Structures are given as structure tokens and as C-alpha cells.
Amino acid sequence: MSHGDPTPIRNGELIAAVDMGSNSFHLMVARVEHGEPRIIDRLRDSVRMAAGLRADGSLDAARRGLALDCLARFGQRIAGIPSSHVRAVATNSVRQLAAPHTFLAAAESALGHPVEVVSGREEGRLIFLGASHGLPVSREHRLVIDVGGGSTEFIIGRGLAPLQTESVQAGCIASTLRFFPGGKLTRKRWQRAHTEIGVLLQQFAEDYREVGWLDAYGSSGSAKAISSTVQAMKLSDDGITLATLGALREAMLEQGQIGVLKLPGLAEERAPVIAGAVVIFEAAFEALGIERLRVCDNSMREGLLWDLLGRAGGSDPRTASIDALASRYGVDRAQARRVESTALMLFDQVAAAWKLDAEAREWLSWAARVHEIGLAIAHSQHHRHGGYILRHADMAGFSRQEQQLLAAIVEAHRRKPDKAMFAALPQRYRQLSRQITALLRLAVLFRRARRAESLPSLRLQASGQQLHLQLPADWLEHHPLSEADLVQETPPMTELGLALGVSTA
The missing domain is CATH 1.10.3210.10 (Hypothetical protein af1432)
Structure with a gap:
């Protein structure tokens, strides 16, 4: 293998993806078979980091402890997998930290692998890559919406490639905490949430409508929770519509309090954040003109696995x-x-x-x-x-x-x-x-x-922090500017922690 070749991932080897979402942390372990990831293990923990974010950009000790404990468990599971076969990414909640390096150092120590922080648009690319691998092959444009804990990604793409990607600061946890403080559900609060989220979406809604799409999909746990609930309530057996979201909204407003919210098909752990998710989807349906949204099982963690394979395969x-x-x-x-x-x-x-x-x-x-x-x-x-x-x-x-x-x-x-x-x-x-x-x-x-122009025979040797460059004597004699540049290069190299020596032969 030449120096420039990517490190290959061979059939039978294990790869892993860690998705440190603002709501849940996920670990996915796969075995590579015929160049594709075959899932062999999954772990999930509802850490809800977004709920621990303070206005000053700090993270409360309890959520920090939950996050690190979760990563330690994940770390034990993937301890035998080399870091070149693992991708761990953090999303919106870590992006919002005032001092992310402090948390990341502890997170990497707990996990035993490097943790990358991805931008909202890069998160969207990975989401679309994962979702596309879980959907039927199509030449048509698709819209994928991923409502996370702290942000929501909107991606239009075709095949495996995103064409338009937007990330807005509105997630199921952040929106629930912001618009429904104390867990109280009122029509006035709902309308305020709907209006403010709608304003965020108007920044790109016209462009998205112009590009268009054939089918729309929800790739997050929020979409799955809403879909399960509307099916259990017999509101729809074919995805989510604006009408079913409206019916779900009315059912929640009737109960009036998040703490006592009980709906058919809604998991107990989803109840505390479902209001934020529903109002985001409702605003999105209206702003973008979505008629029906279906659930896609794949999301960013699958995208991370496919991205790992792509990097190793030279793409x-x-x-x-x-x-x-x-x-x-x-x-x-x-x-x-x-x-x-x-x-x-x-x-x-x-x-x-x-x-x-x-x-x-x-x-x-x-x-x-x-x-x-x-x-x-x-x-x-x-x-x-x-x-x-x-x-x-x-x-x-x-x-x-x-x-x-x-x-x-x-x-x-x-x-x-x-x-x-x-x-x-x-x-x-x-x-x-x-x-x-x-x-x-x-x-x-x-x-x-x-x-x-041809360069002279350059011989560079390194030993620790020492660099030694050897050049033909006659070349330096005929290139006084290069000789002067090399002399002036000594102090900058010192700033890099290196000592540069030059000799002639």
C-alpha cells in the first residue's frame, strides 16, 4: 500500500458509529459483509443533553455525568475495535457549549475514541446518506426531516447526494422547554411556538418549494414516535399528515399538562418532549407544503457507517x-x-x-x-x-x-x-x-x-524535533533568494517546536 492509499476496511471486520445526539446517544456496531455494513449490535441511552444546557453555554453536572457514564458503557462495547474503524460524532448540544473542549476531552477518555463535532449541514449530509441507504432506489428528489433534541435538519437530495441542506435551532427538547415552561400546554403557547418556528423555516421555504420533492420522510425518533401515536389513535395508517398532526395537537392541549400526558402508542420516555416535536412538524408541513410524511428507519448513525466505508474505499x-x-x-x-x-x-x-x-x-x-x-x-x-x-x-x-x-x-x-x-x-x-x-x-x-522548473536533489531527514535539509552547494550559489529564505525560515520553525538545519553537499 502506498503512503497515499486509504486504510482499507475488509470483509469480516467490525466498524462502529456513535451518535451523540441532543436527545439520545446511540451506538451501532456492524460487520462488513460484501462491502456493506451488517448491524450486529445496538445500544441507546436517553441522555437528553439538550435539557442540561444552560443559557451561559455550560452543561449541568447531572447531564454531564449521564453523558460520560453512557459513553463509558459504549466504550466497553467497542474497546477492541481500532479507532480507524470507529466514528463518533457530537451534534447540536456540544456545538452550543461555551467550552466544548473540556467536555470533549472527558468524552473521548470515557469512550476510548476521538469524538468529532459536526456542523448542522454536515449532520444533514450524514442523515441523508443513512436515510437513502434505507429507502428504495429512486431518481426523484426526496425530502428528509430529522427533528433532534436541539436542532432540526431539512435535506432535499437525490440518490445518495444532498442537494439542499438546512439546520435550524429548534429541536424537540429545546422547543418543549422554551415554549412550554413548567410543562403547561395552552393554545396561546402553542400558537407562539408555531409562529416562531415558522419564521425560522421561512428563510429557506421558498427555495425548497422551488426545488421540490416527490416523497418526504422523517428519520428521527420524533418522527417514529408521532407515527406510532397517530396509528394507535387510528388517525392514519399511511404516515403523517397535517390533519393528523392537528388532531394530535388537540389531544395534547385537552390534557393540558406534559407531566400527565398519555396518548395511545406514545412511549413513556417520549412524552416529556413530544409537544416540541409535534409543533416543529406542524410548522414544517405548513411552511413547506408537505402533504404526507413517512418514517424512515435509517438516520445519521447508518450514515456514519456508510461514510466510514466510503473513506476507506477511496470515495x-x-x-x-x-x-x-x-x-x-x-x-x-x-x-x-x-x-x-x-x-x-x-x-x-x-x-x-x-x-x-x-x-x-x-x-x-x-x-x-x-x-x-x-x-x-x-x-x-x-x-x-x-x-x-x-x-x-x-x-x-x-x-x-x-x-x-x-x-x-x-x-x-x-x-x-x-x-x-x-x-x-x-x-x-x-x-x-x-x-x-x-x-x-x-x-x-x-x-x-x-x-x-526542476528542483535540486532535496534530502530531508527528521529525528525527533530536528529537521535537516541537504542541498547541492552549486544550486544554493545560483539561488540566493532561496538561500536567504532558508535562513529566515529558522525562527518560524522554532515557533513550530522544530530546529531546522541546512547543509550542502
Whole structure:
């Protein structure tokens, strides 16, 4: 296997997905058979992290304890599975934390695997990927709605690919707590909830109606709970309609109190959050003009499993995101290729000494392809502009931590690197980011002329924090600018925690 090949996942091997939702945490373990995940075990715990979020962005101790205890149980189940075969993601509740790193460090320790935080749109992509694998093959547009505990995702797509993805800050737990404080259900409160959620949906409703869809599906536990309830109440035996939602609303308002809510087919654990889910669906039906919504059994956790297999099989959506970003910001592709090939040549010389794997090589490749995207804004400080774009852009396939890693490398590829920027990365990325940055800086230095020209024989050696570069003496004599650049590169390398030495032969 070459340095650039993805780590394969073979038939018979186990993979796992951990979905740290704002309502429930899910673990799904699968065995790969004929290139597909076959589920062999599931665990679920109703943690309800969204209920523990405070206005200042902190998480109450009780919910934090429940979350970590749950992850410890999950961790025991998947202890024998390598981290390359596990994807654990956190969603809206962790996105809302004021200091997510503190919680994530404890979560990763409990689980025994890295935890990624995904954006709302990336969450939507994974939801649609999972849902599509559980639905009949179709060439038509589909709408998938996933009402979570803290947010709701709306995705229109075709096949396995999303075309439109939106995430709104309205989930079953958050909406129930906000609009029905004390558990009191009144018509006035319901109307306020319906109106405010409807306003959120109007931001994209017209665009969604214009794109259109043939069938609509609900992929979350909220959709399943509502569907089970309307069937048990004999309101519908074919999905959810606006009329059945209205009947369900009236039944809840008649009872008047969430604490005593009892409806046919409604699980006891769902009763405390069902009001928020129903009002979100009701507002969505009206804003988007949905006629009927059916339940899909698959959701984000299945999407995580399929995404794992895609990455291992060479169809990583992150590569497509990098190429799309380079196109959008008019990157000089020829220069990017020159820098990339030089950076990878240097990588291959030090990979063994630094114990860098195929994934590290891919990070260097991606960084080289987009290291100049900031030029679309201005040449001055373009490395900082590039870092900002990479932190804040919607990039399919990337978690927030991964975007921060890429942004740090690009932002530090010229001028004095910011130590605090690397220190803010998750521990597992800190050394990697500095090493990749060092290789990218050298590649950019040697390709400063921005033209196709042969480079001298470059010999780069690494030993711990030491880097030694050997060049032909006559080449340096004829390239005084490169010689001066190498001299000036010593202090920035020191900021990266590396000592650069240069000699001639």
C-alpha cells in the first residue's frame, strides 16, 4: 500500500458509529459483509443533553455525568475495535457549549475514541446518506426531516447526494422547554411556538418549494414516535399528515399538562418532549407544503457507517470539498500542484522517522491544494484569510475539529506561526499540525518562482524535533533568494517546536 492509499476496511471486520445526539446517544456496531455494513449490535441511552444546557453555554453536572457514564458503557462495547474503524460524532448540544473542549476531552477518555463535532449541514449530509441507504432506489428528489433534541435538519437530495441542506435551532427538547415552561400546554403557547418556528423555516421555504420533492420522510425518533401515536389513535395508517398532526395537537392541549400526558402508542420516555416535536412538524408541513410524511428507519448513525466505508474505499467526500473550495476561490491549480508534489516528496522522506501515516499524507495534500485560497480576498495576510475561510466554510465530510486543523496549517504556512492556534487544537492533532505545517512551508519556499522548473536533489531527514535539509552547494550559489529564505525560515520553525538545519553537499 502506498503512503497515499486509504486504510482499507475488509470483509469480516467490525466498524462502529456513535451518535451523540441532543436527545439520545446511540451506538451501532456492524460487520462488513460484501462491502456493506451488517448491524450486529445496538445500544441507546436517553441522555437528553439538550435539557442540561444552560443559557451561559455550560452543561449541568447531572447531564454531564449521564453523558460520560453512557459513553463509558459504549466504550466497553467497542474497546477492541481500532479507532480507524470507529466514528463518533457530537451534534447540536456540544456545538452550543461555551467550552466544548473540556467536555470533549472527558468524552473521548470515557469512550476510548476521538469524538468529532459536526456542523448542522454536515449532520444533514450524514442523515441523508443513512436515510437513502434505507429507502428504495429512486431518481426523484426526496425530502428528509430529522427533528433532534436541539436542532432540526431539512435535506432535499437525490440518490445518495444532498442537494439542499438546512439546520435550524429548534429541536424537540429545546422547543418543549422554551415554549412550554413548567410543562403547561395552552393554545396561546402553542400558537407562539408555531409562529416562531415558522419564521425560522421561512428563510429557506421558498427555495425548497422551488426545488421540490416527490416523497418526504422523517428519520428521527420524533418522527417514529408521532407515527406510532397517530396509528394507535387510528388517525392514519399511511404516515403523517397535517390533519393528523392537528388532531394530535388537540389531544395534547385537552390534557393540558406534559407531566400527565398519555396518548395511545406514545412511549413513556417520549412524552416529556413530544409537544416540541409535534409543533416543529406542524410548522414544517405548513411552511413547506408537505402533504404526507413517512418514517424512515435509517438516520445519521447508518450514515456514519456508510461514510466510514466510503473513506476507506477511496470515495472520501472531503476530497471533493477541497476541490470545490479551490474552484470557488480561484486557486492557481498549477501552482497548487507544484507545491503539493514537492510537499509530498518531502513527506515521504520523513514519514518513517516521524511515524506519519497515509492520513497525515492526505492532510498535507489537502492543505497544499487550498493554501492560497485567501488570495481571493487579498494578498496581504492571505494566509490568515485562508484560515478564516477554512474555519467557517461549509465543507462536506469535515468535522469542526478537522476544519480547525486544516485552517491552522494553512494559516501558519507563511509568516510567524501562532503557537496558541496549535495549542487550541485537540491533543491528537497538535504534533501532526506542526509537522505538516513545516513540510508545507518548505514546499512553498522552494516553489516561490511559481513556474515549472526542476528542483535540486532535496534530502530531508527528521529525528525527533530536528529537521535537516541537504542541498547541492552549486544550486544554493545560483539561488540566493532561496538561500536567504532558508535562513529566515529558522525562527518560524522554532515557533513550530522544530530546529531546522541546512547543509550542502
